[in-house]
Amino acid sequence: MAVRRLAPEAVQPKAFSFTPETEAWTKELVAKYPQGRQASAVIPLLWRVQTDCGGWLPQKAIEAVSERLEMPYIRVYEVATFYTMFNLEPVGKFYVQMCGTTPCMLRGSNEIRKVLEERIGAQQTVSEDGLFSWLEVECLGACCNAPMVQINDDYYEDLTPENFNKLLDDLAAGKKVNIGSQAGRKSSEPQDDVKTLTDPALYDGSVVGAWRKRFEEEAAQRAAEAKAKAEKEKLEKEAEKAEKEAAVAPKKGHPDAGRATERPVADAPAQQKAVGEEVVDLEAEDKDIAEKLARLSRDASPEEKANAVGSRPKALKKPRKDKADDLKKISGIGPANEEKLHNLGIYHYDQIAQWGRPEIRWVGQFLSFAGRIDREDWVGQAKTLAAGERES
Ligand code: FES
Incomplete structure (x- = not known):
């Protein structure tokens, strides 16, 4: 510069x-x-x-x-x-701006500079005949056809010492010259054979067609998966609802069918309920549970909460004789709750029949349905069913 x-x-x-x-x-x-x-x-x-x-x-x-x-x-x-577009010294009739920036330099601009120095002399001097002067400038934005020069308003590209000398000769002689590539290529098309994107399939639509087919198949698969997921969630919700409804009414033909699941004791205070064979002040118990939970950190786990309010029931590693009782016979226990109880190591009626207040509170809290075990009298039902098992 x-x-x-x-x-x-x-x-x-x-x-x-x-x-x-x-x-x-x-x-x-x-x-x-x-x-x-x-x-x-x-x-x-x-x-x-x-x-x-x-x-x-x-x-x-x-x-x-x-x-x-x-x-x-x-x-x-x-x-x-x-701006190098403004010349501060007199210029020749043909003012040559030679790009010396890296791409042009790597493609031979040093050879082009030699031609200019030999024919015209130093930069910013006008040749003796007044026809030429030159200046080295930075990138002129035609790097893809490097090396190149701008002469007056036009670009001349793909220069070699030979074609550049001829170009200057023709200009000096007043001959018509070709603007642009001196190697004969159009714009910046490949100089030799095309070396990339040569697969004919790219141009007959088959590649695009294959891609489109793949995208359509993937979209259809995603839609099918979403539909299946929605249906599964719907079925789960329906099953949960049915389980809740079944829990409210004792099963027909069940030993406890027709029995009130929550019975006020005639001569007990209103907040007291008969739960199985015990009379429990549920209101006081609820208050006690709430106080204990309030002392825990907000991110306490379900197990920490259950431990705070009760005692974990004794668990079995697996069902005795590898055969669990059908806990679903206890009104209020459906397939989902049976599975949860199995995960806690509870497989038999007599295990539930042995639960006292601490175990009832623990399970109620752990499974997030506090009060339900009492309302549905799981323990009472389990005792009846366990007795029936023993007799049979
Ligand atoms: S580097 Fe010469 S035109 Fe860009």
């Missing part, structure tokens, strides 16, 4: 004035911007003036632009010296 400063005084013109055409054009340009924002026109105006001055910006022209746009001279000077 060359140092960007104004041309020496010796080449600077003594005066500058806008052409009538540029005057009119400038008036129209400035009118496009809101009042007080005429500085926004600085780049197009500098560009126009550069064209008028034969491809470069004399100091007097920069000063004229700053006056016309009512901008401090330094602000216009900053713009003119920042």
Whole structure:
């Protein structure tokens, strides 16, 4: 990248004035911007003036632009010296901007620079015949066709020392030249044979068709799974509801059918209930349980809560003689609760029949249905069923 400063005084013109055409054009340009924002026109105006001055910006022209746009001279000077599109020294008829950035350098821009140095001389000097001058610039955005140069307004790409020399010869001779790739390729199409995406199936629709089929199958599978899940949840809810309903009414033909599951004791205080053979002050017990639970941390586990309010019933590792009693015969115990009791090591009527208040409280709390064991009198039912088992 060359140092960007104004041309020496010796080449600077003594005066500058806008052409009538540029005057009119400038008036129209400035009118496009809101009042007080005429500085926004600085780049197009500098560009126009550069064209008028034969491809470069004399100091007097920069000063004229700053006056016309009512901008401090330094602000216009900053713009003119920042962008390489503005030339600060006289240029040849064909002004060559050579890209020296990495992609072009890796593809041979050093060879192109040698050609320029040999034919024209150092950067920013005009050839003796006045036809050429050159400048090394940063990436011009045509890296895919590197190395490349911009000559005046056009790009010339895929350069080699040979085709670049010929290009300069043709320009000097006033011949018509091809803009763009000097290797004959269109835009940035592959230079040789296509090496990627060569499978014909990509273009006959078969690959896309296979993908579409796969996506459709996957979508159908997801929909079927969602439907099955919804149906399963519905069935589970129905089963749970049926279990709850069955728990409210004793089963027909059951030994305890017709017996009230919760019986007030005639001469006991209202809050006392007969639970099995005991008379229990359930209200007081509920209060006691609530107090004990309140002392636990909020994230206590179900087991910690159950331990706080009662005693874990004695468990068996497996059913005696490998045959569990049918706990579902106890009104209020359905398949789900039977499974939960099995998980606690409870398989037989006589195990439940032995539960006292601590065990009832523990199981009620652990299985999150406090009070239900009493209301449904599991213990009483279990005693009857256990007695029946013994007799048979
Ligand atoms: S690196 Fe040369 S055009 Fe981008």
